[in-house]
Amino acid sequence: MTPLVTAAVLLAAVTHAGWNAIAHRITDKLVGFTLIAGGGVVIGLAMIPFVAVPAAGAWPYLLLSAAIHIAYYVLLMKSFRLGDFGQAYPIARGSAPLVVTVLAAVFAHEVPDAWAAAGIALSCAGLTGVALWGLRGRRPDWAAIGAALATGLTIAVYTVVDGLGVRASESSLGYIAWLMVLQGTIIPAYAIRRWRRQTLTQLLPSAPLGLLGAALSVSAYALVLWAQTRAALAPIAALRESSVKLCSYSNSFAGHGTW
Template sequence: MTPLVAAAVLLAAVTHACWNAIAHRITDKLVGFTLISGGGMLIGLALAPFVPLPAAGAWPYLTLSAVLHVTYYALLMRSYRLGDFGQAYPIARGSAPLFVTVLAAVFADEYPGLWQGAGIVIACAGLGGVALWGLRGRRPDRPAIVAALATGSSIAAYTVVDGIGVRASGAPLGYVAWLMILEGFAVPLYALWRWRGSFLTKLRPQAVVGLLGAALSVLAYGLVLWAQTRAALAPVAALRESSILVGAAIGTFLFKEQFGVVRVAAAGLLVVGIGLMLT
């Protein structure tokens, strides 16, 4: 991984944590994700005429990825309804590179080395600490943990699918544009059906912040897809999840969530494990 690729992935990590914070801050999760996914679709439609069309071999991956992304949005909405941002975000993002490592070995023939294997073990320990240590001394919130882990598995699935698909596309920007188009209409269509007659009224108060989240989301994932054309999938996924620290900081300072010393240490252990996965 070159310094340029690493810098792109780190920028993606920061922007990703920021758009997730926006999604969490909007009280009505369906409003937030309608604006973010729908805004991403509009960006894709604006970009598509000016970028190359993905090669034919990439379209099956684009189609599958769109389905996986819609599943991811549904699981992420549920995670943010059930749990605190400072818990749901680290679990979802921290579990993803562990799943990616397994899936990349199975489907992309990319196997972890000794240090990467050690990183997986350490990251699992940190992940357990983040997940099982209840906020403010409460017992672990099992439904929230399960939802966040399911979100992490969906992240891993679309990461591997997109990693293979964007390499087959021959046009990373074209792949990004069409992925945003294909994945972006499902949540707004559901919201349009659910809010018959009041669709725009529901969206208008949060439109500006929601569309900002959409722009950050497209930028974050576009950078990751570009990086996946220039480095192995698991290290890119691992470095991307340095966003865990950004998410923990946002949860503590913006949402006033009590993260706690033990969970800070656990999150740090998780990041150390992810760092070893990059070696």
Template sequence: MTPLVVLAVLTAALTHAAWNAIAHGIKDQLLAFTLVGGGGALCALAMAPFAAVPHRGAWPFLAASVVIHLAYQYLLMRSFRLGEFGQVYPVARGVAPLAVTVLAAVFVSERPDAWQASGVAVASAGLGGVALWGLRGRRPNWPALAAAVGTGLTIAGYTVVDGVGVRDSGSSLGYITWLMLLQGMAIPLLAVIVRRGGLLAALRPVAARGLLGGALSTAAYGLVLWAQTRAPLAPVAALRETSIIAGAAIGTLVFKERFGRPRLLAAVVVVGGIALMLAG
């Protein structure tokens, strides 16, 4: 991975943690994801005049990605509704890197070299440490954890599908534009059906925050898709999940959750894993 790719993915990680924190901070999760999805769709509409239509070979991957993203959003909403941000966010993101490594090796024939494999393993261990520290001293919330693990598996699924699709699309901008257009309107349409006349009044107090979350979500995933056209999927996925560190920091500063020395040590382990990936 070149320095520019690394910078893009690290920026995406910080941006991703920020929009997830915004979504978690809106207590009504249907409203939160209505605004995030709608904000992403509005961004896609703004980008559409400047984006090429993806090549024909990318459309099956786009369709599959939309389905997986909708499952991801449902499970993420459920985990946010059931658990604390500092617990479910690290678990959801920490599951993904190793799963992506396996899926990319099986379906895309991307087998990491020794440096990359070691880096992914070390970074995943550090990410797991951040996640597991959130369980320290408390009884596990099994429904929330199950939803978070399911979220992580869907993350791995759409990462591999989109990694192949964006490479076949001919345009990373075109791919992210159509992906956000297609998936961004699903939850808003559901909200219109469920909430009916009361939807606009409920959205108004949180509209600015939620739409900002949608813009950040589009930027975060657009950067990741661009990086996937220039680097193997597994290292990009592992580097992206450093958003866990940003998420833990946001949990401390915004949601008043403890960070603590164990998380600091885990963060150092993550950095060591990244160094191994870059050494390869």
């Protein structure tokens, strides 16, 4: 974790918090995620002519990651519908680094030393505290908590899959471009089939905000993928989840009409 890698992951946390706050602000979650995923496809297609094609060894990871990301989007939409954003988001993001640590040790042979393990544990403890603070004075919504934990599991799995895939790709930009194209078509296709002639009517009011979210989403994950080619997966995952607090502040401002 050099200073440059650390700075890249912290910048990714800021941009990640931004697109999640945008996704929460768009009331109709299908509209929001259609714009964000569809915008990612457009950005990926625009990048493909200018970046290297991922090496052959990366394609199984790309295809698996695309499937996992689709499940992640579906679960995240469900989490946002079922539970308060301040409850669902910290649980989803805070549960991921511990699972990443285990999966990275098994599949990437990356076992953190004592200091790294302490940092990961401290990060997860802090995120758990944010989630518990969001529950204060209220009865837990177990359906929302279950959906958030399932979302966290998908985050952990795609983090490790993409970490291995981008290392095999020989081009982090090529990997992110093709990942956006592969993962981003299903939700827009479902939305178009559902809305049919009403698709533009549904999307246009939120299009500027949603497309901004798409740009932030692609930028955030491109930074993370680049960092994963230069450092261990678990510390990157833990540092990236500092986005939880940033996103909580953004959501707080949004709720008061000032974000």
